[in-house]
Amino acid sequence: TIIGDSEEGVSLAELAARTDIHEARLEQVFRCLITAGWFREPREGYFANNRMSNTIKNDQPGFHMATTMNKIHNRCSVYYPEMINHPDPEYRNKTDPLHTAFQMAFNTELPYLGPEGWCAKVPEEATRLALAMGGVGPSTDPGVAADFPWPEICKGKDALVDIGGGQGTLCCSLALKYPGVKHFIVQDLVDCREAAEANIRSKGLTARVTFEEQDFFTPQRRKGKFVYVFQRVLHDWNTEDGAKILRQIRDVLDEESSLLIIETLIQPAVVSSTGPSLKQSLSTLDPNVYSPIPPPPFIPVNFGEASRVQNTLSVGLSAICNAFSRTLPQLEDMVNRAGLKVKKVYATRGWASITEVELA
Numbered sequence: 001t002i003i004g005d006s007e008e009g010v011s012l013a014e015l016a017a018r019t020d021i022h023e024a025r026l027e028q029v030f031r032c033l034i035t036a037g038w039f040r041e042p043r044e045g046y047f048a049n050n051r052m053s054n055t056i057k058n059d060q061p062g063f064h065m066a067t068t069m070n071k072i073h074n075r076c077s078v079y080y081p082e083m084i085n086h087p088d089p090e091y092r093n094k095t096d097p098l099h100t101a102f103q104m105a106f107n108t109e110l111p112y113l114g115p116e117g118w119c120a121k122v123p124e125e126a127t128r129l130a131l132a133m134g135g136v137g138p139s140t141d142p143g144v145a146a147d148f149p150w151p152e153i154c155k156g157k158d159a160l161v162d163i164g165g166g167q168g169t170l171c172c173s174l175a176l177k178y179p180g181v182k183h184f185i186v187q188d189l190v191d192c193r194e195a196a197e198a199n200i201r202s203k204g205l206t207a208r209v210t211f212e213e214q215d216f217f218t219p220q221r222r223k224g225k226f227v228y229v230f231q232r233v234l235h236d237w238n239t240e241d242g243a244k245i246l247r248q249i250r251d252v253l254d255e256e257s258s259l260l261i262i263e264t265l266i267q268p269a270v271v272s273s274t275g276p277s278l279k280q281s282l283s284t285l286d287p288n289v290y291s292p293i294p295p296p297p298f299i300p301v302n303f304g305e306a307s308r309v310q311n312t313l314s315v316g317l318s319a320i321c322n323a324f325s326r327t328l329p330q331l332e333d334m335v336n337r338a339g340l341k342v343k344k345v346y347a348t349r350g351w352a353s354i355t356e357v358e359l360a
């Protein structure tokens with residue numbers, strides 16, 4: 001934020017004076033960050049914000065992602081080699097959230113998430129997590145909101161219920177884009193109430209978006225005409241726990257309700273020397289309905305660098321929660337274990353896919 005909106009940038013000398021950081025170190029860090037797409041150097045020795053760095057200014061939701069989440073991921077990543085190479089083979093095979101780099105990094109016996117977890121026991125951490133999740137929203141919510149037929153699925157339903165909805169960013173994005181959808185319910189643990197209600201209030205949506213307490217491992221309190229949504233929730237849990245969470249919805253799901261899972265689907269990194277040319281590939285894009293395009297020759301199926309965020313997150317989830325982002329077969333396995341089956345997958349222009357699930 002010290003750099004602000006200046007087009008021509010701020011000199012290294014001024015930045016060093018205002019941050020009290022050694023000039024040469026600042027210069028090294030800026031140049032390194034620029035190679036990864038953060039900030040720009042409009043003329044030598046002057047640094048300015050760019051589209052990416054604007055999203056993490058300290059008055060932006062992304063600030064909480066860049067601070068809170070970065071710290072947790074970085075600290076845990078240091079211990080990740082110790083977790084996966086642990087001398088005890090029994091430890092190495094554990095898939096529960098109590099045997100992770102998180103416990104080593106934070107010197108705790110608590111799991112990161114859950115009603116008995118670190119976030120629940122240290123209330124400021126729940127608020128920090130909710131704010132950080134609010135920071136992820138802007139990077140995926142526009143695609144999720146635009147590339148799925150929300151008015152259609154919500155038609156005739158009493159509400160959309162976002163389970164483990166955090167700060168309510170998804171509900172607020174959908175409420176703003178689709179005024180015809182009248183009621184949204186954000187469900188989460190009680191510690192999230194304050195951050196969620198403040199966020200909903202700040203968007204002027206208190207009449208349409210409400211928060212309620214729900215532990216997703218316990219029976220779902222809403223039964224009836226609802227669209228149930230899990231966004232970025234199941235990737236925090238191993239497959240058995242994920243199936244347990246889903247079973248609470250299977251128990252209330254009927255022909256009048258729907259269930260959607262919004263999460264990244266990990267693609268393989270296979271590269272082929274054949275396939276449509278770039279031009280042919282792009283020409284399959286439909287301007288009205290988004291659908292993914294096949295990769296041109298020598299471009300990996302996961303589009304390489306374009307899927308770095310998803311794959312980085314998956315490793316981070318493993319270090320923090322012993323969980324991961326799933327491939328479609330891995331998602332199907334979890335869904336099937338809950339007595340459900342995948343109906344259809346919708347790709348979006350964000351980094352999440354929307355998977356519609358129904359009773360098996």
Ligand SMILES: C[S@@+](CC[C@H](N)C(=O)[O-])C[C@H]1O[C@@H](n2cnc3c(N)ncnc32)[C@H](O)[C@@H]1O
Pocket residue numbers: 113114115129130133134136137163164165166167169170187188189192214215216217230231232233236
């Ligand atoms: C990774 S965040 C995702 C938040 C939100 N869905 C989003 O996309 O921004 C996971 C959420 O699950 C919530 N959570 C964890 N354990 C829970 C439980 N047992 N019952 C309900 N919510 C829980 C956390 O408080 C957190 O808000």
